[in-house]
Amino acid sequence: MRDELMKIVGVAIEAATKAGASDAAAGAYRSRSVAFQVRNGKLEQVNDSTSRALSMRLFVDGRYSEHTTTDLRAERVTAFVTEAVKMTRALQADPHRRLADPARYPTALPALDLADATVQRLDREQRLAWAMRMNERVAGKPQVISSTSSVSDGHTVVAGATTNGLSASYETTSIGLSTDATLEDGDKRPEDWMGAWGHHVADLPDPDGIADEALRLARARLGTTKGPTKRTAMVVDRRAAGSIVARLLGPASGGAVQQERSFWRGKLDQALVSPKLTIVDDPLVPRGLGSRPFDGEGMASARLPLIDGGALRNLYLDTYYASKLGLTPTTGQGSNRIVTLGTKGRDALLKDAGTGIYVTSWLGGNMDPTTGDFSLGVRGHLFDKGALGAPVGEMNVTGNIVDLFARLAAVGNDPWLYSGTVAPTLVFDGVQFSGA
C-alpha cells in the first residue's frame, strides 16, 4: 500500500514537472474506516469504507496553488495536474511561496508506534461485541430513553514527496469507543456521553468503564437549573480543559499574527498569563493522538515550547508566514499540546477553591482572536466548601482569554489523555458567570 501511494505521488510530481512546474509537493492517503453503532441494544448503523485522495502544492514561475482530487487513476492524475499547472499560471507571483527548506526534512523517521496490528485485525464480531457490551450497561436502565454506543476504527497510510528531496510514508491506526445516554427528567431530556480514543487498542480504558461513566454523567444532569449571575471561581473539568486551552493557542499562528488578527501579536516573551501555565507542542510522543513523523510541509517533527512560565515563546509558523514575518519556520500545524502538570488532583483543587462553579462542558460561544474577548455557554455543578453540588446549566462565562489565563490559580495533576490538547483540571479566580 505504501508503495502504491508512493507511486501515485511520483506520477503526480512527474506530471507537474513535465507541465512546467518549477517545484511541487504531493501527498496521498488511503484510509479504511469502520464504525459500528448500537442503539438501545440493537445494531443501528454500520459504516465501512476505504477512501483515498491526492493533494498537490504547485510552484510555477513564482506562482503558487494547491489542488486535491479523489480520482487517482494515473491518466486522470496526469490530466488533473497538467490543468492545475495551467491554472497556476493565471495567478500573480508571490515571493514568499516556496517549498520547505530540505534541511528540515527528516533523515530517518522517528519510531512513534502509531499503528497497531490489533486494530487492523478487528473483525465484525469484536466491534459489535464492544458496542453491545457498552450499550447493555446503559440502555434499559431506569430513566434512560435512548443510549447509543459506537466503536469506530481506522487504518490510514500517508505518503509524501517533493521535488526538493522529501520522499516518505507512514501509517497510523485509530480506535475509539463512545457511549451516550439521554434520560427522562420531567419535560427535559438531559444527555451526556463518554468516549475515548487512541492509536492502540491497549491504550483505551475498559469499555464497561466508558459506559458506566456516560450513565453517571447523564444522571448527574438530572434536575439541572440555571445557576446564579456572579463573579466567582471557575474550576474546569479536565475533559473540558483542552478546549479552553485551545482557544488561548488558536491565535498563536503565523497567519493570525501576520494578518494582525491575534492578541499575541507583539507579545512574544512577555509574561502575559499566569506563571503557572506552561504548554509544549510535542509531535514525538509515542502513541500520542497528535503525533506525526513530519508535518504537512514535510518538516521533521520537533518539540516546540509554546508557553513557558506564562510567556509565549514560539508561534506556529509554516514556511510561508515565517517568510512574510522574517522569522524561522517552526511548523504550521499543532500536534500534541501538553499542559505541564501541577501537584494536586481535582478534589483537592475544589477544596482549595472553596466556592464556585465546576464547568463540565461548553456549549457554543466564541472568541475574538484579535482582542481575546470571549463569551461561552457552560454547564456543570455548583460547588461549596470543596464539595460538588447541584447541576447547573443555561449559563455563560464571559471575559478576555488573556485576562482569564492571568487568573489561572492552579493546574491539576490529572491530564485527560484522549484529546490532542492534553490538559488537567484548571482553576480560575474571579470569573464572570451569567445565569439567573
Add this chain to the structure above:
Amino acid sequence: MKSMMTRRRFLHGVGAGTALVTMPQFLAACGGKGGAAATTPAAAPANPFLDWFGIDEAMLRRVMAELTSRGATHADAYFQHSRTNTLRMEDGLISQATSSIDQGVGLRVVVGDQIGYAFTEDLTEEAMLAAARTAAAIAAGGALAPPEAFAYRPETTGFYQIAVPWADVGIDQKLPRLRLAEAQARGGDSSIKKVSVSWVDSDERVLVVNRHGRIVTDQRPMARLYVNVTAERGGVTQSNGADLAGRRGFDWLTDAQLREVADRAVARTLVLFDARRPPAGELPVILAAGASGILLHEAIGHGLEADFNRKGTSIYASMLGQQIAPEFVTIVDDATVAHERGALNVDDEGNDTERTVLVDRGVLRSYLHDQISAEHYKVATTGSGRRQSFRFAPLPRMRCTYMENGPHTRDELIAAVKGTGIIAETFTNGQVQIGAGDYTFYIKNGWLVEDGKVTAPIKDVNIIGNGPESLRRITMAANDSQLDIGGWTCGKDGQGVPVSQGLPTVLVSSMTVGGENA
C-alpha cells in the same frame, strides 16, 4: 474519529470553505436532464449524468442487485461529483488558490431503522460491487430483484439555475472582482491596516438511484465571498468581517454587491472601537431581522429533525399539535427559496422537496422527515434527507428556516424594552443540546437598549436559552422578515450542510446574556 463528535450540533457562519476544485471540460455535456431532447428515438443518448460518472444502466442494475442481495426496506446509491475553487487575497496578493475534485458513490441499505453504509471514490464496477456487498451486510434476508427499468425524474423545479457554470469562469475573470472588494474595504477608513478577501465557488452534480429504479439528478452551484478587515486606532486593534453566499453564478457578483459587502465588513469592524459588553444576566433581547434566524435554527429547528423525535431524544418529542408559541408565530423550513444556500430541487435521498410549515400560528405542526422517520411516523417525507457528501448516510436536516412577518414594527419593539435590553444584530455561530433544549448563539455586533432607546454598540456576547421557553417568551414580532445573505453551514453528527435562515425583528422577553458586570 468522526463518530466521536456525534454530540455536536452547531451552526457556523465564518471561516474558510472546507471543500476545494477545476475540472477538465466535460462539464459542457451536463447541460440537460433526462435525455428528453433526443431527436432520433432509435439512438437515444444516455443520460448525461450517467456519462459524467462513467456508468450505464446495466452497471447500475448489477450494483443495485448486489446492494439488495440480502434484502432491504430501502436501498440507494448516491453518486456525487463536486469541484470547488477557492481564492484568498491577503496584502493585495492572492495568497492561496486551490482547486479540488471530490467524486464518489455512497451505497446505503436500510432495513427498518438499521442502516448499512459504504462509499468508494473509485467508480469502477469492481469497487462499487465491493462497497455494495459491504453495505448489504446489515441485512440478513433474501435477495430482492434489481430494477428492470430505470425512470428519470422529470425536471420540475429549477431553484438555482445559473447562466454560466462556475467551471467555465476563469481565474482571470475572478481576480478583478476580488481586487474590487479589497480596494473598497481598504479605502473604507484610514485606520484600516489589513484586508483579506476569500472566495469559494463550486459546482456539484448528484445522481441518486433507488432500488425501484428511480433516478434523480441535480446540479448545485454555490458561491461565497468573505471580506475580513483589521483596523487600528490608538494602539487598539479590531477585526471583523462580512460575507455573501448563495447558489448563484458569477453575474451575481456585481460591483454594487461587492462594494456593499466590503462596506459592511468595514462598518462592522469600526463599530467595535466603541463597543462594550452589556450587563450579565437575564435581559430582554431584540433579534434584528435576517441573521437572527439563528434563533429558530438552534431553539427549535434541530429539535424538530424527526430522527431525534423518533428516538425520543428531543425536548419537542411529545409536543406535536400543541400551542408552543404565540399565535403570531409561523415558522417555516423551505427548500424552495430560489438561489438560497438552503435551496434544494431534490433532497439527497432523491425525494421531492417542499415548503414545510413547522409551526402554524403558534401550533407545532410538523417535524422534518427523511425516509426512515417518515416511515416510522407513517407520513410523507418532507424532502429533508440531506448529507454532506457521498461519504455520509443522509439525516433529516434543515434547509431555509425562517419566521413569517408578525404584526408589530421594529420601532414598537425597541420602545417596548423597559430598563436594559440588547439588540442582537450579527452572529458567528450557535449550538444546541437536543434533549435539554438549551441552545446558544454568539453575537458579534449588537446594541444596548435602555428604556426604549438604542444607546451604545455591544460586542462578543454569548446568549443561552432554552428552546421551548424562548418560543413562549416571544412577545412581539415585526413585519420585516428577511433571509440572511451570509453563508451558514449547519453541523450535525459530523456532517456539514449549507443552510439559510431568516427572521423578522423579534422581541424575546428574557434570555441569559453573557455580559460582564462591574
